[in-house]
Amino acid sequence: EDQVTQSPEALRLQEGESSSLNCSYTVSGLRGLFWYRQDPGKGPEFLFTLYSAGEEKEKERLKATLTKKESFLHITAPKPEDSATYLCAVQADNYGQNFVFGPGTRLSVLP
Amino acid sequence: DTAVSQTPKYLVTQMGNDKSIKCEQNLGHDTMYWYKQDSKKFLKIMFSYNNKELIINETVPNRFSPKSPDKAHLNLHINSLELGDSAVYFCASSQSGSGDTMGETQYFGPGTRLLVL
Numbered sequence: 124e125d126q127v128t129q130s131p132e133a134l135r136l137q138e139g140e141s142s143s144l145n146c147s148y149t150v151s152g153l154r155g156l157f158w159y160r161q162d163p164g165k166g167p168e169f170l171f172t173l174y175s176a177g178e179e180k181e182k183e184r185l186k187a188t189l190t191k192k193e194s195f196l197h198i199t200a201p202k203p204e205d206s207a208t209y210l211c212a213v214q215a216d217n218y219g220q221n222f223v224f225g226p227g228t229r230l231s232v233l234p
Numbered sequence: 235d236t237a238v239s240q241t242p243k244y245l246v247t248q249m250g251n252d253k254s255i256k257c258e259q260n261l262g263h264d265t266m267y268w269y270k271q272d273s274k275k276f277l278k279i280m281f282s283y284n285n286k287e288l289i290i291n292e293t294v295p296n297r298f299s300p301k302s303p304d305k306a307h308l309n310l311h312i313n314s315l316e317l318g319d320s321a322v323y324f325c326a327s328s329q330s331g332s333g334d335t336m337g338e339t340q341y342f343g344p345g346t347r348l349l350v351l
Contacts, residue, residue, distance in 0.1 A: 157339060166238075166324055166342035167277070208275065212340075219289065220265055220330060220338055224277040 152216025
C-alpha cells in the first residue's frame with residue numbers, strides 16, 4: 124500500500140542544535156517530493172521540491188535531500204522562528220496531480 | 235498580494251445547514267484543489283479540478299461539491315452539515331505540466347476553520 128510517513132512525530136531542539144527530519148515513502152512512479160512548513164493557524168508554506176534521488180536543495184538553515192525511499196530535511200543551527208510543523212508530500216503516477224501528505228513533524232526550537 | 239485566498243476565515247454553523255467556502259488564486263494556475271485537515275492535522279485531498287477534469291476522492295461524501303465559475307475560483311459547497319465536518323479546509327492551486335513526469339508544486343491558501351455545532 125502506498126504511504127508517506129514522517130519521523131519523529133515531535134522534536135524539541137535547543138537553539139543552535141542541528142538535527143534532521145525524515146520522510147519515508149513507498150510509492151511507485153515518484154514524480155516529486157515536496158516539503159512544506161505550517162505555522163499554527165496558517166496554510167502550508169512551500170519550501171522545496173525534489174524530483175530525483177541524489178538531488179539536494181538549500182534555503183537558509185534548511186537543506187532537503189532525496190533518496191529512492193526517503194527524504195531528509197536537515198536543519199542547521201536552528202532558531203526559535205524555525206518552530207513549526209514540517210510536512211512532506213509526494214506526487215506519484217498513481218495519483219496524477221494529487222499530493223499524498225505525511226502526518227508531519229512538530230518542531231520546537233527553544234531559546 | 236495574496237496568491238491563494240479563502241473566505242471566510244472562520245465559519246461557525248448549526249448541524250443541517252448548507253454553507254459555502256470561496257477560494258481565489260491570482261497565480262494564473264490551471265488546477266485547483268480542496269483539502270481537509272482534521273483534528274490530528276492530517277491533510278487529505280478532497281478534490282482536484284482543472285478545466286478538463288474533476289477528480290473526486292472516493293471517500294468524500296456527496297454532500298460536498300466543488301463549483302468553479304472560472305479558472306481562478308473554486309468554491310466548496312457543503313450540504314446538510316454534520317458534526318464530523320468540523321475541520322480546517324484548505325484550497326490550493328498548481329500549474330499542470332506539459333505531460334512530462336515532473337511534479338507540480340501546489341500553493342496553499344490560509345484555510346477556513348469550520349465548526350459545526
